[in-house]
Amino acid sequence: MFRETKLIKKLEERNSRFYSTVLNIYEEVESLLNSRIPQVFPTYTQHDVAHSTRIIKHIEKILLDIDELNDLEITLIILSSLLHDIGMAANEDEIKKIEEGNLVYNNLDYNSFLEMFNGNKIEATQDYLRRVHAERSANFIKENFKKKLVIPGMTNKSYSEVLALICKSHTEDIMWVKNNLEKEYVIGEFKIVPQFYAVLLRLGDILDFDGARTPRRLYNAISPSGYSKEEWEQHFDIDNTEKVFEDSRGKKSIHFYGKCSEPKIHRKVLSYLDWVNQEIINAIEITKEFDEFHKIEIHPKVIDNIKSEEYSIVDLKFQMNYKNTIEFLMGESLYGDKKVGLRELIQNSIDACLLLKEIKSRNSESIYEDYHPKIHIIFDGTNNIVRVKDNGIGMSIYSLKRYFLEVGASYYKSQEFLLSGYNYESIGNYGIGFLASFMLSDSLKVRTRDYTDNKLLEVDIFKDNEYVSIKEQENINFHGTEIILNYDQFFDVFESALEVEKYIKENYLIQDFQIIIDVIDGDKIQVTNDKKENKRELNLSRYLDGIDVTLIPPNPLMPSFIEHLSEIKREEISYCFDGIKVIDVKECNIPLGNYLSNNKLKTVSFMGVESSSELYDIIALEEYIDDVEVYYREKHHDEDITIAISPGIEIKKFPTTLIQTDEIVKGLKFEDLEEFDEFYHENSSGTFFYRNELIFFGIEGLNKYLEINSFRSKPNTTDFFVRNVFVENSNLIFDNGLYFAKNRLRFELNISNKQIVPNVARNELLKSDIMLLSNSVQQALYLHMLDEIKDPIEKIIFKGYIKKYHNYQKSLLKDEFKSIINNL
Template sequence: MSIINKPPESYKDCLLYRVLIDREKPNHEIIEKIEYFIEYVSPLLNLVVAGPFRNYTLHNPGHSKKLVHLGGQIVSESTLSKLTDLDIMLFIYSCYFHDLGMSITTKERNSLIQSQEYSDFQNENESFKNRVDKLRHLHSKAKDEFKSSLEVTLFQLQEFALSEILRRNHAKPETYSKLINYLKTKTGRKDLFAYNGVSFEEILIQICESHNLNSIVLGELISARDPRFERKLPIGGLYLNVQFVSAMLRITDILDFDRERTPIILFESLGIEENDLPGSKISLEEWNKHLSVHSIELSQNEIIINAESKHPSIEKAINEFAQIIEDEIKDTLASINYNDQEIKEKYNFKLPTNVRTKINSIEYVYHDLKLYLNQESIMTMLMGEQLYNNPGAALRELLQNSIDACNVRKKLSKEDYIPNISVKLKVSEDESKWLIIEDNGIGMDEYVISKYLFQVGSSYYRSNEFTKIIDSKYNPISRFGIGVISVFMISDFLKITTKNNDSIRGDYKNRNITISNKGSLAFITESEKGSQGTTMELRLKEEYSNKSYLSYFENYLRSVIIRPTVPIHVSIINHFVLKKKYISFKKNAIKNAEDLGIKYVVLDLDRFSDSIEGCAILPLYIEGDMLIFTRENRRIQFNEEKSINPHDVFEEYQGNRVTVNGFKIGLRRTSKIFGKRLRFAYDINVIGDEEVRYDVARDRIIGKGVTVVKNRVREAIVKALEETGIIDSLEESTLNFLRSSKLLQDDGTVIAEKEDLKKILNLIPQETWPIGLHQSIAKELGLRPGIVRNTISYFLDNDMVFDGRRK
C-alpha cells in the first residue's frame, strides 16, 4: 500500500518529465516545445478558474501539473522506460490542452449570455428555466435586502448554465482546432504542434476529445484492420501509441477527483435547486470547504479514497464518484488489454480495478437511505391483471429482443449472415414443459448482461454505447418495458445461454445464466465454446403448461406477430413459420368488382412514406373516366353487412390491421381518417420511432401517438393519390371531400376547421386561464362553444399549449 504523493512544485520535477530529461540522448526539440507550450498556455488556463468553473474544481495549471504527476504513478515501471519521447510529449500536451476550451474572458462571457445557445439551453431545461423565471418574478417585487440575496442566486444559476454550455462544447474537435490556430497565431510558432516537420494537430485533438467520450471508443475499429486509436503511429521518425496516451489522460483526469463530473449532484444537493432538507442550502462556494479528499492510497488490490465531509450530500457525492472512477478504470483497462501481445507487454498500467472510500463524517451520521420497492409486489402489479394481463406478452418481449439482436448482427456482419429465430417446446424427464426461444443474433457480453439485461425500463439499443457501434440510425423493435423479467409471468425458472463474438470489449465468452424464481440472484458460469446468439429457456408454471395454454401461446403469436423482419419458426403443438405478410386479393376479386362498376384503388404506402408501410384500398364507383365514392346517395365501403363483404375480396381476411415494427397494436378509428363518410380497407405497418407512443402494456397507441400515426397515414394516402395520378381521376365532389376533411380526435370528436385552429391557439393565454375561456373564445370567433372546448382539449392532449387550468 502506498499513498499517491502531492505533485511537486514544478512540472519539471514530475517523474514523466524527468524520464524525458534523463534519457541517454535527450530530444531537445521535444523538450523545448513542451516548456514553451506550458509557459504560454498556463495563463490561459487561469481564465478557467476566473470563469463559471471557479466553484467546481481547479482547471488551472495546477490541475494539469497533477495529471502529469499522476501519469508517472499509474504506468508500470517497465512501461515508463519504453514510452517514446513522442508518447510523453503528447500526454503532457494533452494535460495542459484538454480543458483549455473552458477558458473564457469577461467579453466572451457576456457574449455567450446574449447568444442563441444560452437561450436554447434555458429552453431545453424546463426546471432550470422555471427556477430562473420564479426568481426573477420574486426579484421584481422584493425589497433591497432580499433583492441582493436573489441576485446572488440568479448569478449562481447563470454561472451553472455557462459552465454546462462550456462543458458541452470544450471537448469538441472544432473547439480544439480553433484553439490550435489561435495559439499558432499568437505565438508565431507554426511548428508548435509538429515534430520533425510532421504535424500532430489532429492526433492531439483526437486524444483530448476522447477524455469526454465513452471509454469504449478506445477499442473501436474504423475497419477490420484500422483501429480508431492507433497503437503504433509513425510521426517524424518516432512511434506514438495514441490509444495508450488517451487512456493515460482519461485515468489521470478522473483520479484527480474531478468534481466537474458531478455538476448535477451539486445542482440538486447544494442549494441551487429548491431543497427543504436541514442544512442543504449550501452555496456553491461552500463546496470546496466541505469536501476534502486528503489522500489516495494505491495497492495491488484496490484504490482507497480518504476524505473528510461535513455534509451527507458531499459524502454521497464522494461515494458515487468513487464508483464512476472504478467503472472508468475497468472499462479503459478492458480496451487496453484487448491488444496483441507485443503492445500489451510494452504498454500497461499498474492499477487495481476496485475503488472504495474511507470517509470521516464530521458532526453527522451517514446513512444512505433510498426508496426501495417491494420486488414481489411490484412484479405482481406489473405482470398481474393490472398491466400485462396477457401472458403471451412475455413471448412478445423476448421475440422483439431476438429480432433486434438479429437485425444488429446483420448490420455489423462482414460476411453472409442468415438470421434465425425459433420458438419450440421441450418436455424434460420430470415432465416439466419448457418454452425455448433461440436466436443467432448479436448475443451479449458481460457488460450488456450486467447493465441492461435485468434492468426494467432500460434498453441497450437506446444507450450511448450502442449508438457508437451502429453508425447508421437504428430503430429498435423493442421499446422500454419490463423486459426479460416478463418471463416470470408464465415461468418459474429461467436459463439463458448467450455469446457475442462481435463484442467491442473482446469479451467472447459463452455464458450460462440461471435464475430460480423471480426474486433470486442470477447464477452465471462461463466457458470459451459456444455459438453466437442467445437462447432463453423458460420452465412453464404448472397452470401454463397444459395443452389449452400451449395452444393459446401459438394463437397469440399468430395474431400479434404479423410482419417480423426475421422469420420465426414455431414448434409448440403445431409447426409453422411467422413471416412478413400483407393483405392480398382473392382470385378474380378485382375483375368481379369492375363488372359491378367498382374499382379498388390500391395504394402502396411504403412508396410514399418513410414511416408507413403496407397498403390502403379505397373502393370507388366507376363513372365513365372518373371515380366517385357516392352514387345516388349510396356510399360504398368494405363492411360485412353493407356494400362489400371483405371476406369475399381478401385472402384470409382478419380485419383492418395496424402493426408497429411488425407487431399488432391497437389504434382506434383509423378508417375514419378522412371523416365518417369515407371508409377503406388497410393493412399498415408503422415504423415505431419515439413519437409513436404506446400504453404501458404496449397493446395500443395512445395520446399524441394516435394523432402522429393518423397524420402520417393520411399524408401517405394523399401523396400516393397525387403521385400516381389517381387524384386526377377523382370526380370533383370526391376530390373536394378529401381536401376538406376534418381533423378528428382519437374519439372521433370534431374540433375546429384548420383555418380556425391558429386563431384559437393565439387566444389561449400563457398564464392561469379565466373561467369560461372556451366560451369567450367561441363568442369572439363566432364558433360553437363545444367546438372550441374540444379544440382546447386537443391542444392540451398534444402538448401544444400552456396548461393554465385552475388546479
C-alpha cells in the same frame, strides 16, 4: 510542480534510467496538454499538466508504500496520469477528418452528434472527442512512443501497449479493466500489476474535483453556459484540494469539504460522490487478492463534509424494492396476459437480429456475407426446457451490466446507440420487457455472445432474488442470444406448440426475419402470416413517413360528387318540399344546391306504416314492450320516407314518441303526398318523426358537392402494429371524413415512425397518437383519390375540401406531400 511529485523524485533518487524517459515525454506533450486542449475545449474543465500533477499527488496518498514499487511501476503510474487525456488534443486535420466522416471511433457517427447539437459544429466536435478521447490517447501512445517507451537495455521490449491500455481504461466499465488488463505481468526484469495502475488512475482522476481545477477568474473570463457551466460550477463548492487523509491508526479515507448555496448543484455533487464511492468499491474489489503493496486499503465510502446554505438536503434518494418492482413489471396487472412473456422475448430477438443485419450491411468486411436473421423456439421436453434463441447481435459483459440487468435502461434509447448513427428503429423502448418472461418461468438462463467477441456469457437469473451469477467461456461457434425457460411452467401458460404458432401469427408481421418452432423429436414449423394478396387492397404507404398502411376499400374507392338530390347516398331522399309544392326527386333532377344553406341540407323522415291497426295493438301492449318502434320495425321492415326541406322552412323539434298530427312541417300534410303512387302511410295511430341535417362541401359557382360526415366516422376496426408487433385492435377516427355509403374501410397499420410509442405494456397507443394517425391516414387516402380524379371541376372541389378540412398542423405525411397540401 510535476517534477516535484514524490513519484518522480523517487525515480530521480534511484538514479533510474526511466527518469529521463519520463521527463522527455513530459517536455514533448506539455504544450499539447496546456495549449492545444484549451483551444479545442475552451469551456471545459482543465485537462492540462496541472491536472495530471494533482492526479499523481492523489495517487501518492492512496499508495501504501512507494518504496515497494519498482521503477517501471512508478513510470507507468506517472505516464498514465500525464497522458490519459492526450486524446483530447486533436489537431485541425484530425478534426476535419472527424467532421467529414473519414475518421471514426467506436462506431460513433459524427452526423448524429451534429443533429444532437442542432448543427453546432464546435459543440458536436467537442462532445465527440470527449467520448472517444481515451481510445485516442491509447492510439497516440502506441503511434508516437512505441520506440521511446522501452525497457532500458532491451530496445525490442516496449511497454507502450500496457500504458495505452491503462490510459484507455479510465473511461471504460470496470469489467473492461478485468477483461483487458493483466493481474500481473513481467517485462524484462520488472514485474508489473496493470490492473492496479488502472484503478489508481481512475481514482486519482475522479478525485481531482475542486476549485483548483476551475479557477474563479478563468471561469468568469470564459463564462461557460449549459452543460459546461454546471460542470464548472459544481467544482467551486469543494474547498479541499487534499482528498485522502490518514488517521492516527494509519487508516485512510477520502474526504470532501465545501458548501452549497444551490440545491440543484448540490444534487449534482452528491451524484458525483456516488460515483467516487463506486470507484472505491471497484478498486478494493479488484485489488483484494493482490499482495499487500498492491492493495487499495481505504474506507469504502466518501466522508461527505459538504454543508448546505439556506436549505436542507439529506442523504435521501428513491430506492427500488426489487421483489415488489419485479412482481409488478412481470405481472398480469401490467400486461394482462402471461403469454406476453413470449412476445417480449421474441421482440428482443427481432431487435437484435435486425440491428446486426444493418451493421453487416454497413461493414465493408461483412457486406457480402449471406446473413439471415432467425429466431428459434425450441421445445425440449426430455430436458424440461424451452429455448428462445436468435442469431442476432448478442451482448458483451458491458451490455449485460449496463442495459440488460439494469431495469429501465434500454440500449436502443441510450446515447451510445443514438450517436452510432444506426437507422434501425427498435421495437423495445422501456428496458423492462425481458422481465415479462418471468410469467413463463421462475428461473431463466441467458446465454449470449457479442458478435465482436469470442466469449460466451452464461447468466442465471431467478424471479425471487436480485443477485445473478455470470460464467464466461471461450466459444466461437455460438452466435446471438439464447433464453432458457422451464418447460412445465411454460406449458402451464400455452397449451401446445400449435397454440404458440397461432399466438405468433396473431402478434407479428413476419418480414425480414424467420421464426422457427422446433419440437425435439417432433415437427419443425416455420411460422408465416399466410397472408394472401387481395386485389382490392390499397396501399397508402408511399404518402406516409414510417407508416405502412393497407386497406380493403369498397369497390371502387372514389369520392362521390353529388349534383342532384336523388344522388345522395346516406339517406334515400324520396321527396322535396319548397314551401309550396312537393316533388318526387326520382322523377325530376332537383339540384342539390337549391336546398342547401351553408352547405347543409335539412330533412324530415318518418317510418311508413302500412297497418296502423297492428301498430295500435302493439301500443296497447306497451308496458310489456321496451321499444314499440323497434318491435314494429323488426316485424315489418317498413321503409323510412325522407323529405328534403327548403332552407327557409322551420322544422320543429320532434319528441321520440308517436305524434298525432296531420302536418309534417308547416304547409306540408300527409294528404299532399297521397298523389304519389309509391307513397303509403297509415297515420291514424300516430307517426314517429326524425329531423336530420346532412353536410356537404362545395365551392360557390360549381354545381357539384361532396357528402361528408357530420360526426366522427369510425371505419371498421383497425389492427395497429408497431414495428411488426401487434399492439391493439381499435378504430381510426375520421373527422369531417367523406361518406362512403354503407361501406366502411378496413385498415392495417404497421408503424415504424419513432414519434409513435406504445404504452409500457405495449397493448395500447396514446389517444393523441391515434388522432395523429387518423388525420395522417385520412390525408394519404384523399391524396390518393386526388391523383385518381380526372374531371377538372371535381379536382378543384376536392382540393378545396382537403384544404378546408384536412390541412393539419401535425401530420405524418412525407414532406413532399405536406408541401402538396400546403399549396392547394
